[in-house]
Amino acid sequence: MNYQIELLHSLLNDFLVGESSLMTLDGDVLAVRGQMPVTYGTLTTAATTAAKYLKLQEGDIALLNDPYSGGSLLSEMTFVMAVSEDLLWVTRRALDTKVTLVKSVEEEGLRIPPMPLRQKNQVNEMFLTAMQAHPACPPNFVEWLKEQVQDLSLRAQKLIEAIEFTGFTITGELIEDYLGLCKQAATQKISESASGEARVDVVLDSGELLRLNLEIHDGKISVDFSGTSAAKTVSLTESATYGTCFHAISRHYGFTDLANSGSFSILQITKPSGCWLVGKYPAPIYKGMTCGVAALQSAVELALAQIHHKQETSLSSHCALHFDLRSGDKHYLLRLPGGEAAQADRDGSCATLNPFSLEQLERDFPVKVLRVDQRQSIGGKGKFNGGRGLILKLQMREEAEATWLTDLTLHRPRLLKNCSHGDPCEVLVEHGDAAKHLPVLGQQKFAKQDVLTLCSGSGGGYGRSEQ
Structure with a gap:
């Protein structure tokens, strides 16, 4: 990598802590970082959804936790901030989590679709008041949100200062080169191992069947979930399914730190409509984001182990x-x-x-x-x-x-x-x-x-x- 690309990669690693992502308003994902598998699919969906409906300007912050808009558990708040004219920073921070075994996502807590938390440097007090009046609103939620807004603003300013200090501009050409190199690195890591295909079935105690067909060819991976059953009590969103698959694959091959639009392109997923991996509102999400994700991780890892016998x-x-x-x-x-x-x-x-x-x-x-x-x-x-x-x-x-x-x-x-x-x-x-x-x-x-x-x-x- 040339100097500017190495500098960009280092800057992304330094800035992105916890569950977070940086992407352009045009939709290019520069990086995703996090420990939770669903992060690698849901954060980018959250940013795309918020940018589509709210037309974020520099300094604006959107808030959501709705799983069907790119959120995860309702206790985890996703913030989408326009840190510049063309960069979006997405980060997820958790509140107090409760185990919920219910029949609808609305019963799991306060569900927040993308909403403008801050616009033109002003916190949206009207929305905060409305959320606070909701019976499922967490205690001290408004105060906590205001603290997060202050912290996000400070960290975003540090990012801008770091970019200015380096003296280089994140141009479209630089982004294209960086994403291309990440794709090439991911492809090479996959190509160095065996090619082949495997099928894995996992049956959940709740009755759902997970059927995974995984094929590796020419440094690319296709995952087909045809035959997977409909939801009974476990449901997972489409973006969480993608994120979990990518996380398991990138961990296996060792390119999790290159998670972006470039490396995303090596993975193609086919999911039949109506299966439990493509949950639809108002299906509850807690069991899917915990047990469902764990089952999906196991299925992907088992399929990879079947293909790569030397890496069992x-x-x-x-x-x-x-x-x-x-x-x-x-x-x-x-x-x-x-x-x-x-x-x-x-x-x-x-x-x-x-x-x-x-x-x-x-x-x-x-x-x-x-x-x-x-x-x-x-x-x-x-x-x-x-x-x-x-x-x-x-x-x-x-x-x-x-x-x-x-x-x-x-x-x-x-x-x-x-x-x-x-x-x-x-x-x-x-x-x-x-x-x-x-x-x-x-x-x-x-x-x-x-x-x-x-x-x-x-x-x-x-x-x-x-x-």
């Missing part, structure tokens, strides 16, 4: 265990991630819990924490073991309620002969002398002295054990 890997536990504890008007979402898969040359990484205060949890809720540790895995064994999941054990000090959601692919897909499945997520309740496993998702009250054991999934193992 087992399956990671992509779906975290979500346990939403409620007492009175308070709630706390416990999120236990799963372990990673073993590979042909190493063990998988064990899951780690994001830091949180056990003392605060016990103060705010009628629970006593008995154990927090890595679970002792039964599955995922082999020459190289899958990473272990987590175990959290709680005892109820008073009656409380919880809503939970775990992996919806307990009907495990067929693996390659060298691989084994890890342990699934589990929720166990002990009431007196009786103990029972709870279903993969549900909501119920728990009595005083009940003991709950929450286990996230472990990664799959690789190879035959030598013991």
Whole structure:
């Protein structure tokens, strides 16, 4: 790459933190960065939708969380800002998330289509007042939004200053060259590996069938979901489906840091209308954005492993265990991630819990924490073991309620002969002398002295054990 292209790539990496993207008003995606798979499809859709309907001018900021306009979960706010005459910055920031098992996206919370949050350097107080009056509006939402507007403005100004400091202009020719090189790099990485095709079926516990046909030829990848069933209770948006597929593929080949219009062009997806991967309003989205995404990740990874026999890997536990504890008007979402898969040359990484205060949890809720540790895995064994999941054990000090959601692919897909499945997520309740496993998702009250054991999934193992 020449100096200007290297400078542009470095500038994008420095500026884009968290779930974010930078693109032109003409629709060219310069870069997407983020940890969440759906980010790679939804952010650009959000920007395109907002720019189409709101005609953003420099300094204007649009807000949305509507999944059918490029959002993800309703608790995650997407901001689209015109940082200059021809550049759009899209970033996503999360609020307090709640587990919702309902029949409509409108029941999941406050749904916000693209709306003008700031215009001509003025925050749109009329829209803020209207949102605040909505019964599903999160607490302190307006104050939080105003804080985000200030932060976005400061960071956008730093981007403009960084561009001016470098002394170069982001021209159409520079963008074209940069996107072309990214496409060439992605194509080369794919071409260096094997070509071929594979088919994978994944059945969700909720009844949906995911049928994936993946073909690799001449450095390009086509994914065909013909045969995938309609939604029953799990639904995913079209942009989230694309983002998840691209994220899984780019991670496999190692070009996630080149995610833009150039590398996007190597992937073609065919989705039959009416299938659960092309959800339509008002279908609920929470299960799709969690369990549905995890199933799709697993299917893509398994198809790639079938084609690239020298790069075989087992399956990671992509779906975290979500346990939403409620007492009175308070709630706390416990999120236990799963372990990673073993590979042909190493063990998988064990899951780690994001830091949180056990003392605060016990103060705010009628629970006593008995154990927090890595679970002792039964599955995922082999020459190289899958990473272990987590175990959290709680005892109820008073009656409380919880809503939970775990992996919806307990009907495990067929693996390659060298691989084994890890342990699934589990929720166990002990009431007196009786103990029972709870279903993969549900909501119920728990009595005083009940003991709950929450286990996230472990990664799959690789190879035959030598013991």
